[in-house]
Amino acid sequence: EAGVVQSPRYKIIEKKQPVAFWCNPISGHNTLYWYLQNLGQGPELLIRYENEEAVDDSQLPKDRFSAERLKGVDSTLKIQPAELGDSAVYLCASSLRRVTDTQYFGPGTRLTVL
Amino acid sequence: DQQVKQNSPSLSVQEGRISILNCDYTNSMFDYFLWYKKYPAEGPTFLISISSIKDKNEDGRFTVFLNKSAKHLSLHIVPSQPGDSAVYFCAASAKTGANNLFFGTGTRLTVIP
Numbered sequence: 768e769a770g771v772v773q774s775p776r777y778k779i780i781e782k783k784q785p786v787a788f789w790c791n792p793i794s795g796h797n798t799l800y801w802y803l804q805n806l807g808q809g810p811e812l813l814i815r816y817e818n819e820e821a822v823d824d825s826q827l828p829k830d831r832f833s834a835e836r837l838k839g840v841d842s843t844l845k846i847q848p849a850e851l852g853d854s855a856v857y858l859c860a861s862s863l864r865r866v867t868d869t870q871y872f873g874p875g876t877r878l879t880v881l
Numbered sequence: 882d883q884q885v886k887q888n889s890p891s892l893s894v895q896e897g898r899i900s901i902l903n904c905d906y907t908n909s910m911f912d913y914f915l916w917y918k919k920y921p922a923e924g925p926t927f928l929i930s931i932s933s934i935k936d937k938n939e940d941g942r943f944t945v946f947l948n949k950s951a952k953h954l955s956l957h958i959v960p961s962q963p964g965d966s967a968v969y970f971c972a973a974s975a976k977t978g979a980n981n982l983f984f985g986t987g988t989r990l991t992v993i994p
Contacts, residue, residue, distance in 0.1 A: 771924070773924075776922075807890075807986065807987075808986055808987075809885070809970050809972070809984025809985050809986050809987055810925065810970075810982075810984050811984070812981050812982065815981065823981065858924055858925075860924070869915075869927045869930070870927070870982060871927065872917075872924030872925045872926070873924050874922065874923050874924045875923075875924050
């Protein structure tokens with residue numbers, strides 16, 4: 768069974784440019800998560816989807832970050848415009864349902880903003 | 882405010898010996914705890930979990946111990962193998978609410994052959 772797929776794996780952009788990350792969860796997983804991992808830190812939740820509904824986006828900086836999960840399958844996370852402090856690894860995870868189920872992570876996208 | 886803390890950023894252990902990784906938490910609402918293992922350039926991989934109704938869970942070479950009164954958990958790896966060298970993250974969630982995971986900062990384990 769394929770795991771969580773993310774692309775691109777690496778992205779380098781100039782500050783103030785837009786950037787988008789894509790995630791395809793494990794087939795059949797209804798819940799999808801986007802996490803931010805700064806260097807030397809653990810992952811921090813940005814947004815959680817249950818099917819196509821964003822049920823928790825309290826940690827998403829909405830002035831520059833946006834996300835969507837059309838049709839309740841794959842998802843896109845966007846930053847516009849990117850700032851130097853956005854340099855980090857963006858991880859996507861999925862689980863079968865909301866409660867008790869293990870979250871499976873993708874390999875992440877490493878973003879470098881110059 | 883860090884609700885899950887891993888105070889040891891690194892740990893080195895000889896192959897065949899026991900590795901003990903520690904984790905503390907502050908939120909008394911947490912009732913489910915997990916350990917994830919992360920290799921470079923990969924996402925975290927689920928390793929083992931424990932519910933707050935238990936104080937021990939074992940899976941092969943990996944055992945997690947939970948001390949609720951101390952708000953402390955530990956991961957024991959016996960015997961340690963070079964392939965265990967990775968960053969280990971402790972995570973916690975409150976199942977009565979959402980399944981949002983709160984992660985510690987990780988401990989880098991190096992198993993010396």
